[in-house]
Amino acid sequence: MLTVVLITMLLGFLLGIPVAITLGLATLSYFFMNPGLPMVNIPLRFVTGAESYTLMAIPLYMLAGNIMNSTGVTDKIFRFTRALVGHYTGGTAQVNILASFIFSGMSGSALADASGVGKVLIKAMVDEGYDVEFSAAVTGASATIGPVFPPSIPMVLIGGVAGISVGKLFIGGIIPGIMLAIYMMVLVYFISKKRNYPKRSKASLPELGKEFWGALPALSTPVVILGGILGGLFTPTEAGVVAVFYALVIGIFVYKQRDFGKIFQMFVDTAKGTASIMFIVGAAYSLAWVFSKEQVGILLTDGITALSSNPTVVLILILLGFLAAGCVLNPSANIIIFVPMLMPLVMSVGIDLVHFGVLATLVLMIGLVTPPLGLSMFIICEITGLTTMQFTKGMLIFFVALLAVVVTMVFVPATITWLPQVIIGG
Known part of the structure; x- marks a missing residue:
């Protein structure tokens, strides 16, 4: 029966059927093979999956990111980062990474980063003489910072399904987010030096001060x-409300974006995006119930612990599985389906939950820029007109940087766990 479910999923992916529908069909195939099971379980699981206080943060952070993208915030960040680092080797590529890092503290979404910052920065890089493949690759790689540095929509999902403190996950992502930016900026420096990419003249202090002042309201969001x-003023979910309110205030009153038709469209786009994500979440919860009933989690635990009970080895095996799954399955679906099944294994071998959660987030984000079904990859290819093969060719060297960060985090857990212990404790 489990074989039929897996074959249905594989066929759905090969035929290009949307992820949520594929997961739903896989669940239906299980019920058809077990006619004694009441079909009412499927809609019940859909509703149960979406009915979560923690998951309320998802549309809020999405809306905050859409508001930032549509009210001139992206341009302000671009101008400030260009004045700050544009004169270094690989100037506008460095700006791309730093702008993504700053924007990551606002949206919590790799897709918002790729579509918002990406449109502005890719055009700027190509206009200045950078190869379009390199420009696309820098944008795709830097977009992975968004869900790692807080706030983070995937971390909200992981915290919700695994019972891990979302606040600790957020804080645990700060140092890895900084590491991602540094690793990529160093890589860009050497590539740009070798290819003789252009750089801008150094901004004067008055110019830098002017751009900083213009970007300050946006920079204050994180x-x-x-x-x-x-400070204990609000929970991570309530922080989403604050982020939306703050984004509206600076968008309307500071950056004076008062096209209310455009603002209404932001709400429409957020509603569509939320519906898409929650459809996947509901379908994934239904399929997760099937896997739970078939005791897949126990099978995984027994199979992996038979190979090794060393926490580091087990963690590496789990991350390799996430890397493979991330190439074909949406991060939200991966989190809902696999994280709950893996939690008994994670706890049984003594892996720190925050360490696991942040690493899982980064590895799944790498899947967004990996063929065949990476969503960030498709967005950037649509912006640039590149094929997925051309994009992947440009990304190869950046995969090395991304995996180097993963390896550092695996073998030096303090890069993730130290800050939450210092700030929150426990």
Whole structure:
């Protein structure tokens, strides 16, 4: 019966059927093979999956990111980062990474980063003489920072399904987010030096001060969100409400974006995006119930612990599985289906839950820029007109940087666990 479910999933992916529908068909195939099971379980699992206080943060962070993208915030960040690092080797590529890092503290979404910052920065890089493949690859790689550095929509999902503190996950992602930016900026420096890519003239102090002042309201967003969470003023979910309110205030009153038709469209786009994600979440919860009933989690635990009970070895095996699954399955679906099944294994071998959660987030984000079904890859290819093969060719060297960060985090757990212990404790 489990074989039929897996074959249905594989066929759905090969035929290009949308992820949520593929997961739903896989679940239906299980019920058809077990006619004694009441079909009402499927809609019940759909509703149960979406009915979560923690998951309310998803549309809020999506809306905050859409508002930032549509009210001039992206341009302000671009101008400030260009004045700050544009004169270094690989100037606009460095700007791309730094802008993504700053924007990551606002949206929590790799897709918002790729579609918002990506449109502006890819055009700027190509206009200045950078290869389009390199421009696309820098954008795709830097977009992975978004869900690692807080706030983070995938971390909200992981915290919700695994019972891990979302606040600790957020704080645990700070140092890895900084590491991602540094690793990529160093890589860009050497590539740009070798290819003789252009750089801008150094901005004067008055120019830098002017651009900093213009971007300050946007730059303050992560401070407001994280400061409120750490200060106990609001929960990570409530922080989403604050982020939306703050984005609207600076968009309308500071950056004076008062096209209310455009603002209404942001709400429409957020509603569509939320519906798409929650459809996947509901379908994934239904399929997760099937896997739970078939005791797949126990089979996985027994199979992996038979190979090794060393926490580091087990963690590496899990991450390799996530890397493979991330190439074909949406991160939300991966989290809902596999994280709950893996939690008994993770806890049984003594892997720190925050360490696991942050690593899982990064590895799944790598899947977004990996063929054949990476969503960030498709967005960037649509922006640039590249084929997925051309994009992947440009990404190869950046995969090395991304995996180097993963390896560092695996073997030096303190890169993730130290800051939450210092700030939150426990």
